[in-house]
Amino acid sequence: xxxxxxxxxxxxxxxxxxxxxxxxxxxxxxxxxxxxxxxxxxxxxxxxxxxxxxxxxxxxxxxxxxxxxxxxxxxxxxxxxxxxxxxxxxxxxxxxxxxxxxxxxxxxxxxxxxxxxxxxxxxxxxxxxxxxxxxxxxxxxxxxxxxxxxxxxxxxxxxxxxxxxxxxxxxxxxxxxxxxxxxxxxxxxxxxxxxxxxxxxxxxxxxxxxxxxxxxxxxxxxxxxxxxxxxxxxxxxxxxxxxxxxxxxxxxxxxxxxxxxxxxxxxxxxxxxxxxxxxxxxxxxxxxxxxxxxxxxxxxxxxxxxxxxxxxxxxxxxxxxxxxxxxxxxxxxxxxxxxxxxxxxxxxxxxxxxxxxxxxxxxxxxxxxxxxxxxxxxxxxxxxxxxxxxxxxxxxxxxxxxxxxxxxxxxxxxxxxxxxxxxxxxxxxxxxxxxxxxxxxxxxxxxxxxxxxxxxxxxxxxxxxxxxxxxxxxxxxxxxxxxxxxxxxxxxxxxxxxxxxxxxxxxxxxxxxxxxxxxxxxxxxxxxxxxxxxxxxxxxxxxxxxxxxxxxxxxxxxxxxxxxxxxxxxxxxxxxxxxxxxxxxxxxxx
Amino acid sequence: xxxxxxxxxxxxxxxxxxxxxxxxxxxxxxxxxxxxxxxxxxxxxxxxxxxxxxxxxxxxxxxxxxxxxxxxxxxxxxxxxxxxxxxxxxxxxxxxxxxxxxxxxxxxxxxxxxxxxxxxxxxxxxxxxxxxxxxxxxxxxxxxxxxxxxxxxxxxxxxxxxxxxxxxxxxxxxxxxxxxxxxxx
Numbered sequence: 125x126x127x128x129x130x131x132x133x134x135x136x137x138x139x140x141x142x143x144x145x146x147x148x149x150x151x152x153x154x155x156x157x158x159x160x161x162x163x164x165x166x167x168x169x170x171x172x173x174x175x176x177x178x179x180x181x182x183x184x185x186x187x188x189x190x191x192x193x194x195x196x197x198x199x200x201x202x203x204x205x206x207x208x209x210x211x212x213x214x215x216x217x218x219x220x221x222x223x224x225x226x227x228x229x230x231x232x233x234x235x236x237x238x239x240x241x242x243x244x245x246x247x248x249x250x251x252x253x254x255x256x257x258x259x260x261x262x263x264x265x266x267x268x269x270x271x272x273x274x275x276x277x278x279x280x281x282x283x284x285x286x287x288x289x290x291x292x293x294x295x296x297x298x299x300x301x302x303x304x305x306x307x308x309x310x311x312x313x314x315x316x317x318x319x320x321x322x323x324x325x326x327x328x329x330x331x332x333x334x335x336x337x338x339x340x341x342x343x344x345x346x347x348x349x350x351x352x353x354x355x356x357x358x359x360x361x362x363x364x365x366x367x368x369x370x371x372x373x374x375x376x377x378x379x380x381x382x383x384x385x386x387x388x389x390x391x392x393x394x395x396x397x398x399x400x401x402x403x404x405x406x407x408x409x410x411x412x413x414x415x416x417x418x419x420x421x422x423x424x425x426x427x428x429x430x431x432x433x434x435x436x437x438x439x440x441x442x443x444x445x446x447x448x449x450x451x452x453x454x455x456x457x458x459x460x461x462x463x464x465x466x467x468x469x470x471x472x473x474x475x476x477x478x479x480x481x482x483x484x485x486x487x488x489x490x491x492x493x494x495x496x497x498x499x500x501x502x503x504x505x506x507x508x509x510x511x512x513x514x515x516x517x518x519x520x521x522x523x524x525x526x527x528x529x530x531x532x533x534x535x536x537x538x539x540x541x542x543x544x545x546x547x548x549x550x551x552x553x554x555x556x557x558x559x560x561x562x563x564x565x566x567x568x569x570x571x572x573x574x575x576x577x578x579x580x581x582x583x584x585x586x587x588x589x590x591x592x593x594x595x596x597x598x599x600x601x602x603x604x605x606x607x608x609x610x611x612x613x614x615x616x617x618x619x620x621x622x623x624x625x626x627x628x629x630x631x632x633x634x635x636x637x638x639x640x641x642x643x644x645x646x647x648x649x650x651x652x653x654x655x656x657x658x659x660x661x662x663x664x665x666x667x668x669x670x671x672x673x674x675x676x677x678x679x680x681x682x683x684x685x686x687x688x689x690x691x692x693x694x695x696x697x698x699x700x701x702x703x704x705x706x707x708x709x710x711x712x713x714x
Numbered sequence: 715x716x717x718x719x720x721x722x723x724x725x726x727x728x729x730x731x732x733x734x735x736x737x738x739x740x741x742x743x744x745x746x747x748x749x750x751x752x753x754x755x756x757x758x759x760x761x762x763x764x765x766x767x768x769x770x771x772x773x774x775x776x777x778x779x780x781x782x783x784x785x786x787x788x789x790x791x792x793x794x795x796x797x798x799x800x801x802x803x804x805x806x807x808x809x810x811x812x813x814x815x816x817x818x819x820x821x822x823x824x825x826x827x828x829x830x831x832x833x834x835x836x837x838x839x840x841x842x843x844x845x846x847x848x849x850x851x852x853x854x855x856x857x858x859x860x861x862x863x864x865x866x867x868x869x870x871x872x873x874x875x876x877x878x879x880x881x882x883x884x885x886x887x888x889x890x891x892x893x894x895x896x897x898x899x
Contacts, residue, residue: 178722258732263782268725283782316757317724317785442776445769 147277157189161209163236166301184586190220193561211249227550262290270303287320325456340409349376350414359462398490524580527609552584587658715726748865
């Protein structure tokens, strides 16, 4: 008897690393993007013991792994998990952690750390990663007692996924990973200061919104990422349809309301549609839902929606009155608030026919447009074509950052939430490829296309290897203009066209100083087709308009990872544009 | 306007760094910050004094409450509260008239001389910011060698502060006072 109980006890002991991995599985994690190193080896050893339940993907750079975890999270709503070793490994996660914070993405970042006995001694590969990440995580832990692991993991998942989601960092010293303990996975959490569950709108507040809607003559809904994160797209659609209120979306909100709907005003803000910006400017009621009045949306914030009564619904109390003081602030879960509202809301008393007609006129006057007579391929056209031929497929689009990102936001028609993944708040170049990788792993049945620029893709191009070696067939539509197009555009508009390190080819090319007269095909750099083929990808380049459609079909119908390098001019600008800090009066149409 | 914020935080490593880092990175200037354990060893109390209009204060409070380890924040400025600052001040007063003056002034201010050396004395004095500053001004002509202050700590008179008082003002916040109180119990 005594022997038996002793045996049972000794069997119950497992290492701290095993507790971490077991916790991941208990929280429903089925894939982790993890790059090993000295201080995370016990965790990787433990991962091999759970191979049947948890897929480990080896990215080729920790940042790629972290953005892949984001791609997983953004495309599903479930937390993405990445892991790196101490010091440089952990630091390579930092940009993606900050990015997840800005865009409210549930991300669990696990880092190895040097042993607790040498923390603070500048040990090999030691970085105080918790200190580094304090201001850019939703929460963070340095685990110094192995018996805390199960509780910390529970709390980490709870914090990352509830309220306004965000990244949580768990830093695990190596000796903690190998400590033998008996885990208690049901240990209670200790979070006395964290109460996201309390955020529900009061019925009086909902009644106030309904009353404001009834009085409105020119109402507009301004919907953001919170609608997608809060899983409230259906409620938003119902609200719009019941009341006839048109909907404009932020960059993060694209997909929250179908682009093919007659009440859709597309994106607003700096590179938003003319009609969305006019509508918001003229609105007498602005329903701001799951948004944060970002400067790229508002321009000069004092004059944003200055004629309207503004209702702001957001789950994060610190967003209320942060950038814009509003008339009716409501701290609430967006889905809950909209569900309540839909139960009582009625269409405005006055007919909205004039308002709708005015918007239709604006739409007709200034749609998103490009020069269709251009003899070659414009980036906008390539995106519009992709949008057209993939409209009937289950498609997820990711992007880098810059002109191609804005054009994708303008010309790709998003009709469902979580099909548009963009580093919007932080604006991280290099996001597109790894995010596509994560999305494809999460949604293998979907067509995942990274619309990227030649500047952005180079920042995480090593992930070509991961896609090939881990059998992740993502597609890349590379809009290659040989320049950092968005900076070039600002140089043209605000710096008299002086080229300042925005040409991406050899510096002795006259283009580097803006003296060239176009880039001939043989002068293009680098050879992206050669690079992709070197990584085992299918790849081709296209320059002629007449070749575009067939090449796009070859891209999306290819069995494995594939790249289509599209040669586009660098002279086009993203329009319309409201310059930074400007108002709708400063809107540049062409 | 001068505001006094009282925050209850979890007594865990890094919470002070987190709070002060947030304030610094968002550009809020604090006049004073004092922190120490409460009646419950699991929690610490931080008292902040800062200046700003109501909107700034509102943001500071919301940003503080967003930190997971911060349990609750009260702006007690508009309420009936007791505020104290503790100071140790070393004054260059050798035996004679100067030292007698320090002693007499310390008594007037209800301070205490806690150390006497050949070339100076150390006075301990506690009270409101105004009182402490008044005493510093009086000591200045005598020659202040060294001065250290704890920063302001504050407490509402009577029954403990309830969340409803601060909530009622903006109407934008859920009444989660019950859960906050429970977790403190």
